[in-house]
Amino acid sequence: MKRLFGMVVLLASLPVYAHGISEADKQAMLGGGLLRYVGLGASHMLSGYDHLLFLFGVIFFLTSARDIVKFISVFTLGHSLTLIFATFAGVTKNYYLVDAVIALSVCYKGFDNNGRFESYLGVKAPNLLVMVFGFGLIHGFGLSTRLQQLPLGEKGLGMLGRIIAFNVGVELGQIVALLGMLFLLSAWRKRPGFQRFSLVANEALVLCGxxxxxxxxxxxxxxxxxxxxxxNTEAHSHAHEHTEVPAPVQHDNL
Structure with missing residues (x-):
């Protein structure tokens, strides 16, 4: 447990958890056009490991194109709604807490994929389509909390355009990520070990979450x-900047 906590502290020290809005992104958006927001949305999704892990869990056992389109469309609708409307309305919460709930959605999907509701809890799993939509709303709110760190300008059509451009980028990044996942899963399913290791893969999904x-x-x-x-090294250095070094004491020679 001590080693696990140490790993968490080490990972938590990474800048903005690898998929936040960096200062470079903020500066790049100043005076930038809509294409910059599209590009930022795409890169944000492609580096958003929590979003990608959840998507991986959603499509893990889906084999028909119809099911894949249905579940991804519901998820996309959910996160687009909260991303656009929460950002435009200025609704926000502490993004660490929102991302913590998103992490739990990853745990949920791995737990559900392994049939743990029935085997562990003895209850029927909730409707998956409804849950994916609900988690989509939360994922969109997480994206919104990050987007609101950018200089979006005064509320109006210009601001709405930048939000929608970011959302378009998110969807493009999601499509690229999904294509990669589907290719990987398609190749993996053809191997005899897929069924045997699918249990381990989803337990790993729970652990990652x-x-x-x-x-x-x-x-x-x-x-x-x-x-x-x-x-706190920053506070420590600032404290020393304001600390006067006393002059050396002169001793009389005896």
Whole structure:
């Protein structure tokens, strides 16, 4: 457990958890056109490991094109709604907490894929289409909290256009990621070990979701109580900048 916590702390120290809005992104958006927002949305989705893990879990056992289109469309509708409307209305929450819930959605999908509702809890699994839509809303809210870190300008058609452009980029990035996942799963299903290792793969999905959840909660607590999480080098250096070094004491020779 101590080693696991150490791993979480190490991963949590990575800048903005690898898929946030960096200062370089913010500067690039200043005066940038809509294509820049499209590009940022695509790169944000392709680096959004929590979103991609959830998508991987959703399509893991889907084999027909009809089912894949149905579930991905529902997920896309969900995250597009909250991404556009929450951003335009300025509705936001602490993004660490939102991302923690997104991490739990990854755990949920792995848990559901392995039939744990029936085998562990003795209950029927909730309607998957409804759950994917609901989690889509949460994922979109997570994207919205990040997007609102950008200089979107005054509320109006210009701002709405930038939000929609970002959302278009997200969808393009999602399509690219899905194509890669479908290719990987299609090749894997042809191998005799797929059924045997599918259980392990989805247990790993639960573990990844749990690690992401702990990382996000660590980040949330770190922002609320920074003094409880180790040495603050920035504050330390600032403190020394304002500390006067006393002059050496002169001793009379006896």
């Amino acid at each position: 749990l690690l992401l959840f702990l990382m996000q909660m660590h980040g949330y607590l770190h922002t609320r109580h920074p003094g409880d999480f180790g040495f």
